[in-house]
Structure formats: structure tokens, C-alpha cells
Amino acid sequence: MTTTAPVRSVLKNAPKPMLSHRASRAELVTIRAFLIIPFVALVAAVPLVWGWGITWADLTVAAVFYVVSALGITVGYHRYFTHGSFKANRPLRIALAIAGSFAAQGPVISWVADHRRHHAFSDREGDPHSPWLFGTSPAALAKGFWHAHMGWLFGRDRTNIDRFAPDLAADRALRVVDRLFPLWVSLSVLLPAVLGGVLTMSWWGALTGFLWAGLARVAFLHHVTWSVNSVCHMIGERPFASRDRSANFWPLAILSMGESWHNTHHADPTSARHGVLRGQIDISARLIWFFEKLGWARNVRWPTAQRLARLAQPATTRPEGA
Known part of the structure; x- marks a missing residue:
């Protein structure tokens, strides 16, 4: 009995594993359908526009x-949900979860x-979508870009x-939305x-609405979001450490609605504003x-001049978590 309690305490406080399980075949089929069908619709939309x-x-x-x-x-x-950049009242919290679900991501x-x-292991082993996991040769970067993008x-x-x-x-309400x-x-x-x-009082209008504002819009937004994972970890300016x-x-x-100011975001993940420099639309x-x-x-985490000055320092001179 004298050894059981300490062992249980250690097990309780041990770090949880990074991964929970391997996706089933049904999960993989569903995910691939969400990824491929909108993209096919986007490709099919090109001849539709050309002809009609x-x-x-x-x-x-x-x-x-x-x-x-x-x-x-x-x-x-x-x-909001990932970084806690602000606190939201309950209706807004639920509305944001549903609106985000509309992106089909x-x-x-x-x-x-x-x-x-991703933030815990950014561009290191454990990052789910870093483009730098395979090396720096042209072939490795091409493979990394594909991996990071989709x-x-x-x-x-x-x-x-x-x-x-x-x-x-x-959160029970979020579990329901999920x-x-x-x-x-x-x-x-x-x-x-x-x-x-x-709006058009026609079945043709319903079809093009489904194709353009439905599937093609989802596919286009997918690639904009994925470009933040891929392009914004490979190309661009790095004003902050x-x-x-x-x-x-x-x-x-x-x-991207301001998400491509990605260096700023990774330098200060909880900030509610990513475009902090002059002329940066967010x-x-x-x-x-x-x-x-x-x-x-409420409690919005807006950046301050003092905070930005600290972030401009080399990362090795800043305190951990600054």
C-alpha cells in the first residue's frame, strides 16, 4: 500500500501522449471526400464559366x-478557441464555432x-504540418510544401x-457543435x-449556387487557409523573432482575413491583431x-508598443514565453 499511491500520482501527472489514435478507414474516406469533392467542383467550374x-x-x-x-x-x-485572444459571451462563442464549421476544415x-x-512543436518533429520536416534540398522542400499544404x-x-x-x-455546448x-x-x-x-427563380441558379458559392467556395478557402501553413512558413518577411x-x-x-501576417502571429500567438505594422490589413x-x-x-489581447519592441529582439534574448 505504501507504493501504490505514489505510483498513481506519477501516472496521473505524467504527460499525455501527443497522438490519441489512428484514423479508421471510414474516417479517412470522409476526410478525403471533404478535401477532394470541393476541389473537383472548383476544376469543373472553369469550363462552366467558359461556356455559360x-x-x-x-x-x-x-x-x-x-x-x-x-x-x-x-x-x-x-x-478565440485556439489562442484565447479574447473572451466571448456565450451566444458569440457558439456562433463562432458554427461559422468556422461552415469552412469544412x-x-x-x-x-x-x-x-x-502545431504551435507547441512549430517546424520541429511533432508539428503536424511543417514544410521543413524532410530537409532543405529542392526535392525535400517540394515534398515538405505538399505535406504542409494538404x-x-x-x-x-x-x-x-x-x-x-x-x-x-x-464544454457541453461545444461538444454538440463538434x-x-x-x-x-x-x-x-x-x-x-x-x-x-x-434569387434567380430557376433550377439553374440553384445548381450554380451549389457549385460556386458552395463547393468551389469551400475549395478556394481550403487552399487559402492551407497556404498559411505552407507558403507562410517558407516565403516572406520576418520582422519579429x-x-x-x-x-x-x-x-x-x-x-486570409489577416492570417498571413504569420511571423507576427508566431512571435506573439495570443495577440488579437496579427497585422501590427503600418499598412498591414487585418x-x-x-x-x-x-x-x-x-x-x-472582452479582455481582448491587443498588442502594445512595449510588447512589439520586446518581440523585435532576437528570440534567444527574450524570456521563455515572452
């Missing part, structure tokens, strides 16, 4: 759903677990939620079809500011 054109109704509905789902990822999944809890793991999504390893997202897993992910994805592609049909190869890549700033930060003014968000 695209209407203003298609563009308007696609733009609305793109903005909602993209901000659901950037403000909701990323800055995975259920909120597993997405957050993957991203927290290849890692086809793997079977699954991040341990108990280690990286236990706070979200303990389990209903297939419903949110279905609505994300079917609602544009309904709106397209209503970080412990990885993250970089700011300005051409993606608007499409639409996500502006939305968080709007939520704060309405009283829906």
Missing part, C-alpha cells in the same frame, strides 16, 4: 459565405487540438484532444443552392474590435 458565364447572384452569395466561413476560422477557430475541437500542437490531412495520426484541447472538450459538424458542412453547401435558386520559420506574406492578407482584428465595442467580446 457566372452571374452576379453567384458572386454575391459566394462572397457572403466566403467571408462568414473564413472569419469563422480566423476569428473563431484560430484567435474539420470539427472545432480537433481543429484546435491540431493547431495547438498532404498531412491524408495521414492517419490523430492529435490527442485530452492533451491539447481539454478545455473545449469539457458532433454536428456534418450538418454544418451540409448547410454550408446547400444554403447557397437555395439562395441561388430563390520567433522560434520557427514563420513569415509574413502580404499577397494573402485580404483573402480584417479579423477589425471584427474583434467591433465585437468588443458591442460588448460581445
Whole structure:
């Protein structure tokens, strides 16, 4: 009896494993369907436009759903749920989780677990999507780019939620939103079809709405988000010191809603604003500011001049966690 309690204490406090399980065949089929079907739709849309054109109704509905789902990822999944850049009231918390699900990039809890793991091991062994895991030769970088951009999504390893997202897993409402992910994805592609049909009063409008504002919009947003994982760890400027190869890549700033100011983000992950330098557009930060003014968000972690000055120092001279 004298040895049992200490052993139990050690086991209880031991670090949880990084991975929880290997994806089943059914999980792999589902994931690949989410990745491949929208991309095929995007490719099929090219000859459709060439032969028949695209209407203003298609563009308007696609733009609305793109903005909602993209901000659901950037403000909701990323800055709020992953990094706690601000606190949100309960309705906003649920709305952000659903809006992020509309991007069809995975259920909120597993997405957050993957991203927290990325920051814990950024550009090192254990990072789920670093482009630098295979070496620096041209062939290795090509393989790394594919892996970081989307290849890692086809793997079977699954991040341990108990280690990286236990706070979200303990939230009953979020667990419900998480389990209903297939419903949110279905609505994300079917609602544009309904709106397209209503706006044009035609079945053809419903079809093009489904194709453009539904599937093609999802595929396009997928590649914008994945480019932050791949391009923004390979190309761009590094005004702040970080412990990885993250970089700011300005051409993606608007499409990514400010996420491509990636070096700034990795230098200060909990900051609500990523575009902190003059001329850096950050639409996500502006939305968080709007939520704060309405009283829906509080305790927002805005950057300060003193904080930015410290981040500009070499990483080796800063305290751990600064």
C-alpha cells in the first residue's frame, strides 16, 4: 500500500501522449471526400464559366459565405478557441464555432487540438504540418510544401484532444457543435443552392449556387487557409523573432482575413491583431474590435508598443514565453 499511491500520482501527472489514435478507414474516406469533392467542383467550374458565364447572384452569395466561413476560422477557430485572444459571451462563442464549421476544415475541437500542437512543436518533429520536416534540398522542400499544404490531412495520426484541447472538450455546448459538424458542412453547401435558386427563380441558379458559392467556395478557402501553413512558413518577411520559420506574406492578407501576417502571429500567438505594422490589413482584428465595442467580446489581447519592441529582439534574448 505504501507504493501504490505514489505510483498513481506519477501516472496521473505524467504527460499525455501527443497522438490519441489512428484514423479508421471510414474516417479517412470522409476526410478525403471533404478535401477532394470541393476541389473537383472548383476544376469543373472553369469550363462552366467558359461556356455559360457566372452571374452576379453567384458572386454575391459566394462572397457572403466566403467571408462568414473564413472569419469563422480566423476569428473563431484560430484567435478565440485556439489562442484565447479574447473572451466571448456565450451566444458569440457558439456562433463562432458554427461559422468556422461552415469552412469544412474539420470539427472545432480537433481543429484546435491540431493547431495547438502545431504551435507547441512549430517546424520541429511533432508539428503536424511543417514544410521543413524532410530537409532543405529542392526535392525535400517540394515534398515538405505538399505535406504542409494538404498532404498531412491524408495521414492517419490523430492529435490527442485530452492533451491539447481539454478545455473545449469539457464544454457541453461545444461538444454538440463538434458532433454536428456534418450538418454544418451540409448547410454550408446547400444554403447557397437555395439562395441561388430563390434569387434567380430557376433550377439553374440553384445548381450554380451549389457549385460556386458552395463547393468551389469551400475549395478556394481550403487552399487559402492551407497556404498559411505552407507558403507562410517558407516565403516572406520576418520582422519579429520567433522560434520557427514563420513569415509574413502580404499577397494573402485580404483573402486570409489577416492570417498571413504569420511571423507576427508566431512571435506573439495570443495577440488579437496579427497585422501590427503600418499598412498591414487585418480584417479579423477589425471584427474583434467591433465585437468588443458591442460588448460581445472582452479582455481582448491587443498588442502594445512595449510588447512589439520586446518581440523585435532576437528570440534567444527574450524570456521563455515572452
